[in-house]
Amino acid sequence: MKFFIDTADISGIKKAHEMGLVDGVTTNPSLIKKAGRDHEQTIREISALIPGPISVETLSDTAEGMIKEADTYITWGSNIVIKVVMTPEGMKAVRALSARGIKTNVTLIFSPLQALIAAKSGATYVSPFVGRLDDIGQVGMEIITQIRQIFDNYSLPTQILAASIRNPIHMLDSALVGADVATVPPATLFQLFKHPLTESGIATFMEDAKAWAI
Ligand code: E4P
Numbered sequence: 576m577k578f579f580i581d582t583a584d585i586s587g588i589k590k591a592h593e594m595g596l597v598d599g600v601t602t603n604p605s606l607i608k609k610a611g612r613d614h615e616q617t618i619r620e621i622s623a624l625i626p627g628p629i630s631v632e633t634l635s636d637t638a639e640g641m642i643k644e645a646d647t648y649i650t651w652g653s654n655i656v657i658k659v660v661m662t663p664e665g666m667k668a669v670r671a672l673s674a675r676g677i678k679t680n681v682t683l684i685f686s687p688l689q690a691l692i693a694a695k696s697g698a699t700y701v702s703p704f705v706g707r708l709d710d711i712g713q714v715g716m717e718i719i720t721q722i723r724q725i726f727d728n729y730s731l732p733t734q735i736l737a738a739s740i741r742n743p744i745h746m747l748d749s750a751l752v753g754a755d756v757a758t759v760p761p762a763t764l765f766q767l768f769k770h771p772l773t774e775s776g777i778a779t780f781m782e783d784a785k786a787w788a789i
């Protein structure tokens with residue numbers, strides 16, 4: 576499973592990249608707002624730093640507008656993926672962009688059939704939002720399992736990008752059910768290293784080494 580980082584915060588991306596943990600980056604309008612910096616400048620910096628795919632979200636509500644935005648975004652880096660919302664106009668845009676060889680990520684997916692529509696439209700990635708489904712009392716991971724089964728049934732090449740990942744259990748379950756990618760905020764990514772037995776084991780080894788190490 577590939578690890579994408581779900582942030583527009585350059586320092587978090589750099590820290591995770593130094594650990595070799597960033598296969599790609601996802602951004603959205605809320606993450607750009609949180610980073611508090613110019614959109615284009617931020618994306619250009621991320622794109623120069625990370626060789627993997629960088630998702631940049633369109634804001635228009637028409638296919639024409641989305642395609643126009645995509646034409647601008649792809650000039651910001653060689654690895655830009657165009658993020659499009661799951662609407663009929665969005666799917667028109669995905670079909671047109673895909674025909675031109677431009678990679679797309681269909682976002683705000685909350686049902687397996689939305690994922691199937693996006694895949695049939697030619698999406699490179701679909702982003703089902705696990706955490707937001709959990710938030711409304713639905714088990715978010717179930718749709719990842721169902722999408723996996725549907726895509727496997729028909730050998731669909733679209734990659735499942737588990738999004739709205741909020742904790743290490745979401746990461747574990749995404750890997751167990753066969754998501755191709757999980758996109759995770761930096762804090763959750765760093766949490767994956769932690770285990771109390773690792774920490775107490777290191778402390779014991781260091782203490783014991785004092786008896787003999789030079
Ligand atoms: C990524 O592509 C999504 O925009 C993101 O994972 C949403 O996460 P959230 O539900 O925690 O905002």
